Amino acid sequence: MRTLHTFHGGIHPPEHKSESNGRPIAQAPVPRHLVVSLRQHMGAPAKPLVQPGDKVLKGQLIGEPAGFISAAVHAPTSGTVTAVEPMTVPHSSGLPDLCVAIEADGEDRWAEHSPIDYKSASPQAVLDHIRDRGVVGLGGAVFPTHIKLQVNGKLETLVINAAECEPWITSDDLLMRERADEIVKGIEVLQHLLQPAETLVGIEDNKPEAIAAMARAAEGKGIDVVAVPTLYPTGGEKQLIKILTGKEVPSGGRPYQIGVVCTNVATVYSVHRAVNLGEPMISRIVTVTGNVRQPGNFEARIGTPVDELLQLAGGALPDTSRYIMGGPMMGTPLPNSGYHVQKASNCFIAASDSLFPPEPPAMPCTRCTHCAEACPVNLRPYELQWFIRGKNFDKARAYNVFDCIECGCCSYVCSSNIPLVQYFRYAKSELMERDREKRAAEMARQRSEMKQQRLEREKAEKAAKHAAAAAAAAKSETAEDKAAKQAAIAAAVERAKAKKAEPQNTENLSPAVQAEIAAVEERRTKSGEAVNEEA
Amino acid sequence: MLTAIIVMAAIALVLGAVLGYASIKFKVEGNPLVEQIDALLPQTQCGQCGYPGCKPYAEAVASGEAAPNLCIPGGPGAGQAIADLVGVPYEPLGGEAAEPAPKAVAAIDEKTCIGCTACIKACPVDAIIGATKQVHTVISAVCTGCGLCEPACPVEECIIMDPVKTDIGNWKWEYPTYEVKKVA
Amino acid sequence: MSSPHIFEGHGVGQTMFRVMAALVPGIIVYVIAFGPSILVSLAIASITAVAVEALMLKIRDYPVKPFVFDGSVLLTAWLLALSIPPMSPWWLIVTGTVIAVVFAKHLYGGLGNNLFNPAMVGFAALMISFPAYMTHWPAPMALTSAHLGFADQLSYMLTGSLPAGMDVDAINMATPLDTLKTQLHLHHTVSEVLRMPIYDVIGGKGTVWIAVMYLLGGIYLWRARIITLHIPLAFLGGLFLMAAFFYLKDADHYVAPWFHLVTGGTMLGAFFIATDPVTAASTPKGKIIFGLGIGALTYVVRVLGGYPDGVAFSVLIMNAFVPLIDAYTQPRVFGHVKQEEASR
Incomplete structure (x- = not known):
């Protein structure tokens, strides 16, 4: 038995797992219409590669990663692109975002796809292979997996996160029960890539079947399946690492800094599909539960309408008033079911007021400190909300609002029903906006100073030139030609030097801006030609 | 009487010396x-x-x-x-x-730009690039939205100030609607 | 509405009413030991508190219903009533309650915003303004022949008149703490004083059992996870250590530490007053400092000061230090090597 560690706080919300974990994973049929968002991962949205009318094959690349932190997006089935435009996406803002709509042709024909022999290929080739197949973390944060796996230096521990601590969700549970062997194959890919000293699979002890299945599959593979106590939010990356290794990921840091890589179990399964089968990430297991007749788990294509999944689960009951994507602690609220499955959609919950009573009206904070006792990162939520309500954002930062993982424990236990997490999200986005503005102002200041300097220097140069010309005119023409020539050469060299030293306004720009400039130059050459032709 | 004056003067001298020393020793090097x-x-x-x-x-x-x-x-x-x-x-x-205007970014209509460089001269942060008789363009990432290029441009409706739209990328969480007290 | 979508919070009201429930055993023993007059005190204080609270909310343009029924003002009224002599005239109770609710609570911004414990502010104001009334405690029923019935007690509280042939001194006597202090001043030794009839085995007759009931109520609050034990234990510990130090030095002039624990307002203060979350320190370390401070100060006021008991003043003094204590005892946040000074 391993010695397990603990983190501060945590809560025991009602689990509600049995509703949906009784039936095996069902295959959701390929829908007629799919909507695939180009921003289903953390980082920059993918750049669309298709236009309306294009024919696409299943697994064909339709969005390429734009920037370092970004991920590829693929067509989930074969068919015709009907639109590439902003559409409703499941996001807290409710704002539309760029999506690719595909009308399926029903043939579900694969594009060419090939596996990679990870044992003989170079690690970088395997990482590129994973990147090109759009593999992102399926635990909720959808961070591009290939970036997570880029680790320099020695790796102590590979942690497979199978805690699934959120109530209601059972997709990882069912995946482990049914496909433990494939998961282990995915783990072996990661073990080969990362060469960790130990590999741990952390599963909450409320999933005995999954623990047994994984232990059986992991036998003799150098994988240690560890049952961890059921306590929300054990499935938080930093929390699980703490429990299993006793090490804390530094504030604002990443696990590799303490020699750990942590990956969600469903992601590992996708790594197996990408590496050993060559399949891009075009489907996932989704729990459909809550106020539906027959809750269960479905393997659904990315872009499947939520309505169709609800039908597969027997349909939402009539008193359903809203939906939740994800779990009840951290999930995104959806006003209706007119959304589509994303890579991040581990669960859809049909919610009614009787199943999820709305929070009673908030009362003033009485500093009962239950929030601080529940906080898994040991923050003082009652102090933070106080500062944030006073718009004292610097103080909120000093009290580490950026360490908040938005797990919702504080709001859950608050006896005054204060929407604490909302305050923290508000403060964080307000602070990030301020930082952005500060950086922009700093850049503007530098550029304006540079322009002033340039103007002054140009003025001085002009004056010097005039003076030199006047002096030369005053001199007799009969002066030694040689000396004049040399002086001219020297002056030219001087000018060239000065030009080199001159600040360029295209320097110190981010790659994105430089790329933009390049694109503009290209466009200008074209339109310049057009103007010339017109002229 | 005399003693009192001497004592007070001495105290003043000592305190003055201490203060003077402190102002040199503990001088705060702040930004001008x-x-x-x-x-x-x-x-x-x-x-x-x-x-x-x-x-x-x-x-x-x-x-x-x-x-x-x-x-x-x-x-x-x-x-x-x-x-x-x-x-x-x-x-x-x-x-x-x-009233501060909503944050905007300048945009040059490439069809109407005559390449006069007037806006380039007007831009305080060198956010417009281009050359004489070449179409100019705005580097939107460094544009401060000051609007100085707009009046400088001799062509009608060539430069427009494009308000920055809210999308998922720059969207901000709202202040929670939590009011115990009736709004006065 | 964003996540989370499920809630466990019981509401401020439920917390407050559970605290009041935890006071009930103590009140029952109180009635047995000193007669039913305490119930009249509680009723007067409660009615006044609710009325004043409603009025203040109205003036301040707050919704009346949710705040009156959150129980916080009733708890304040109860704590005040339990702290002052049970047979006080009605106007004394009303004055204390009004001061507590208006000055200590609403002028600071109402529920959650007050710096000082309202019940203790009310108590302190009465103690300073009407010391004679505040030191007149009825003798335990077991000690006095001049028994007052409920009707007589009620009539005294409402009109100030006693049945013919009885005067105030016949029914009142100094508290165990007060008696001890007076007698020590008269150069008696502790053991001599404790042989007086007012004392029980380790504390005052009657009061010791009330203290035990408060302790039980406090343990219930701890088990129900309404309070943590940091403050009560630190409070009792601070008081015990101070008392033990002086007791070991000179047992003739300083009473034993356990006497302090079960006498006066110690138990009520430790479990119900010092733990008021609004005015107490909130970090684990801070709660211990806060409790130790109250305990030590209580001893200082009791033994060296002029007042018979020191819980109220100690709580108020430590209340003033809470922001400072909290700022300097912020716990280490996950992933931070050492807590930077967030307070600066």
């Missing part, structure tokens, strides 16, 4: 006032305050020549902060001019 004010300004370099840029305005405020409430893009936030810094009462600017 101009730079502190400049740091509070939004650096749009728009000139709406009546000075040719943020730095000149900061100099004017520091010398007491200008009031701290003239920065329009900075809004009451910047005004209040500067007023606190220089230690004068802040009075909000009245009138319609006081």
